[in-house]
Amino acid sequence: MTPGFRGWSTRTRSRSGGCCCSGAGRGSTRASAGVRRGGGGVHRRVAGRGFAVAPGWLLAARALQGVGAAFAGPGALALIAATFQDAERRSRALAVFSMVASAGMVVGLVLGGVLTAWASWRAVLFVNVPVGLAIVLLVPRAVRESPRQEGRFDVGGALACTVGSALLVYGFIRAAERGWSGTLTVGAFCGAGVLLALFPVIESRARQPIVPLRLFADRDRVGAFLMRFLLTAAMSGMLFFLTLYVQGVLGYGPLATGFGFLPTTIALIAASRAVPGLLPRYGPRPIMAAGAVLCVAGMVWLTQVSRDSSYVAVILGPVLLFGAGTGLVAVAATFTAMRSVPTGESGAASALLQSMQQIGGSLGVAVLVTVDHGGSSEVDGMRDAFTVGVAFTACMLVALVAFRAQGRSGSQS
Numbered sequence: 001m002t003p004g005f006r007g008w009s010t011r012t013r014s015r016s017g018g019c020c021c022s023g024a025g026r027g028s029t030r031a032s033a034g035v036r037r038g039g040g041g042v043h044r045r046v047a048g049r050g051f052a053v054a055p056g057w058l059l060a061a062r063a064l065q066g067v068g069a070a071f072a073g074p075g076a077l078a079l080i081a082a083t084f085q086d087a088e089r090r091s092r093a094l095a096v097f098s099m100v101a102s103a104g105m106v107v108g109l110v111l112g113g114v115l116t117a118w119a120s121w122r123a124v125l126f127v128n129v130p131v132g133l134a135i136v137l138l139v140p141r142a143v144r145e146s147p148r149q150e151g152r153f154d155v156g157g158a159l160a161c162t163v164g165s166a167l168l169v170y171g172f173i174r175a176a177e178r179g180w181s182g183t184l185t186v187g188a189f190c191g192a193g194v195l196l197a198l199f200p201v202i203e204s205r206a207r208q209p210i211v212p213l214r215l216f217a218d219r220d221r222v223g224a225f226l227m228r229f230l231l232t233a234a235m236s237g238m239l240f241f242l243t244l245y246v247q248g249v250l251g252y253g254p255l256a257t258g259f260g261f262l263p264t265t266i267a268l269i270a271a272s273r274a275v276p277g278l279l280p281r282y283g284p285r286p287i288m289a290a291g292a293v294l295c296v297a298g299m300v301w302l303t304q305v306s307r308d309s310s311y312v313a314v315i316l317g318p319v320l321l322f323g324a325g326t327g328l329v330a331v332a333a334t335f336t337a338m339r340s341v342p343t344g345e346s347g348a349a350s351a352l353l354q355s356m357q358q359i360g361g362s363l364g365v366a367v368l369v370t371v372d373h374g375g376s377s378e379v380d381g382m383r384d385a386f387t388v389g390v391a392f393t394a395c396m397l398v399a400l401v402a403f404r405a406q407g408r409s410g411s412q413s
Contacts, residue, residue: 080338091335092276098331099272101357103265109239110265113258154210157202161210164195165359172366215341215349220284224337226399227288229356231329233364234295234392238302238322240365241372241382242315249307249379263316264323271327275335284332285400291328292396298322299393302386307379329396364392 080097084090115123171188178185203209216222239261246252246260271291278287298321305314334353341349371388372381 088276088280090339091279094334094338095272095276095331098334099269099327101330103268103272107265109243109261110258113254113256117253117255117258154203154206154208157199157206157210160195160199160202161355164192164199167195168192169359169362169366172363172370176366176370176372210348211352212345212348215345215352218340221337221340221349223399223401224284224333225353225356227292227329227333227396228337228353229360230392230396230399231295231326231333232357232360233367234299234389234396235322235326235364236361237364237368237385237389237392238299241368241385242302242319245305245379245382246311246315249305250309250311252311260311260315261319264319264326267320267323268327271324272331275328275331279332279335284336287332288329289397289400291325291330291332292393292400294321294325295329295393295396296390298325299386299390303383303390305379305383305386364389 080090080093084093111127115127167188171185171192174182174185174188180186199211200213203211203213242261243257246257247254252260275287298318301314301318301321309315337353338346338349368385368388372385
């Protein structure tokens, strides 16, 4: 399996989910909890990926899973924003959501290693079946039906965003495998540029856009979107290449590889739990700055990997730093993005935040895979990829310029 196909197979879910998130988020605001429950049903039906007999089957099933996630994720975040009106309770609820969403990415590696070692790699693909069933059965009993809002679906905006984002990611993956001058590579980038440039034009003219452009009028919210995009781009690329390094270079099996990422989860959860108490004191900007610094430090450390490195010397420290930094940034950015959104637009705002996370992860892996192909050896390519990851995390510090310097007052609005 080539690194390019590994990039596709691991990130197809987030590509399809990120591309569909905006439309699904707007739909969740209108169709309410009833439609959001359907998202869990979609997850249940993608069990077919466990029966995949060809790469196309696997990619198609992963894409379908992403569509289901696109309906479930933004709806859940919008429900939190609508349910918890008090600033303190909302910040705690958003902290739990962000912690679970970010930690889930790492916990999946641990559980995946356990299932692969004890059963088969196909068991990893079937794990969503009981989860989907539980969602379908429990959500109607635990979630109150929120009022529906009438409206018209913005088909043009959804198509421009979906196809444009998919072409952009495809261009990077294609460049990694076939070079930058290929006809399909150039065509993909050109098509992506045209469609993504048309997207704000379409939204500005749509009667009920899937992404109201007024959401970008708040500098803090724009900065939070950028932080989540860059954070997930760096984290997804880091986890992707660390998995390859630990198994391919250090020779770890699936179980040992999975547990090798457990410190990331522990640090992430600990940092996430601390954020609600820090927000009223310092506001979100210093918290995100501290988290970004930890992420930069962890990624810089990873650029020291070599064929003779050990887990304790070059992996344990970086994953602890990156886990703690992720917990700080993710919770503070989510709080900032959602704190002042009108209830009627909470679905669109949460979908946009989820899109930044999903598309950022896809692009992060795609870009780093492209860089990895230029290395003179396997480890050199990974080092180059981690160096680009440093650039992603450093850009998080630059993104902080978008925020107003508002200190404590920023946490109370």
